[in-house]
Amino acid sequence: QQQVKQSPQSLIVQKGGIPIINCAYENTAFDYFPWYQQFPGKGPALLIAIRPDVSEKKEGRFTISFNKSAKQFSLHIMDSQPGDSATYFCAASRGGGADGLTFGKGTHLIIQP
Amino acid sequence: DARVTQTPRDKVTEMGQEVTMRCQPILGHNTVFWYRQTMMQGLELLAYFRNRAPLDDSGMPKDRFSAEMPDATLATLKIQPSEPRDSAVYFCASGQGQPGNEQFFGPGTRLTVL
Numbered sequence: 001q002q003q004v005k006q007s008p009q010s011l012i013v014q015k016g017g018i019p020i021i022n023c024a025y026e027n028t029a030f031d032y033f034p035w036y037q038q039f040p041g042k043g044p045a046l047l048i049a050i051r052p053d054v055s056e057k058k059e060g061r062f063t064i065s066f067n068k069s070a071k072q073f074s075l076h077i078m079d080s081q082p083g084d085s086a087t088y089f090c091a092a093s094r095g096g097g098a099d100g101l102t103f104g105k106g107t108h109l110i111i112q113p
Numbered sequence: 114d115a116r117v118t119q120t121p122r123d124k125v126t127e128m129g130q131e132v133t134m135r136c137q138p139i140l141g142h143n144t145v146f147w148y149r150q151t152m153m154q155g156l157e158l159l160a161y162f163r164n165r166a167p168l169d170d171s172g173m174p175k176d177r178f179s180a181e182m183p184d185a186t187l188a189t190l191k192i193q194p195s196e197p198r199d200s201a202v203y204f205c206a207s208g209q210g211q212p213g214n215e216q217f218f219g220p221g222t223r224l225t226v227l
Binding site (some may be wrong): 011031032034036041042043044045046049087095096097098099101102103104105106109 | 117135144146148155156157158161168169172204206209210211212213214215216217218219220
């Protein structure tokens with residue numbers, strides 16, 4: 001049972017465009033929703049995270065939108081740059097993030113110059 | 114510059130051999146996680162510890178995998194005997210075990226079982 005579903009699997013966007021990656025979860029006990037960025041040969045690194053008591057969180061060029069009733073959340077990258085080309089994972093956790101993470105399958109993002 | 118360290122970075126072994134992967138969490142972090150990444154399954158949680166006690170190992174194949182924390186600065190993941198399907202990148206992550214605290218990932222151990 002895949003508890004966190006992520007789409008699309010891959011995405012190509014022109015520089016300056018706004019890639020959007022979507023995730024849906026099933027377990028209503030999840031209360032922490034982070035996004036991780038991973039470059040080839042590296043471990044995932046936290047980009048931004050949200051709790052279900054807010055509908056949007058913005059940090060720099062990265063924004064999470066959260067819809068608790070639909071059990072969906074998404075990542076938007078404003079003014080995308082070639083350096084943003086990476087694999088992005090959404091995840092969910094209980095315990096406010098203190099517990100282990102359940103990851104989506106990942107989105108391979110390419111930003112073309 | 115505090116970071117999670119993992120050894121070895123790469124390991125090639127033959128089926129049936131024992132494999133031990135090591136992780137040094139960030140000093141002061143009381144929670145250690147083990148994840149496995151494959152192309153087919155993505156990132157999966159194997160097990161995690163808090164204050165050196167195992168909290169959840171439900172993601173780990175019990176018959177061949179074992180995880181321990183001999184002390185607060187060392188976590189180990191052992192596979193015995195290894196099988197080709199264990200080939201993957203194994204990540205260790207550490208955190209402070211409080212709501213809202215980030216999990217910091219190590220660089221991973223790439224395991225290839227021939």
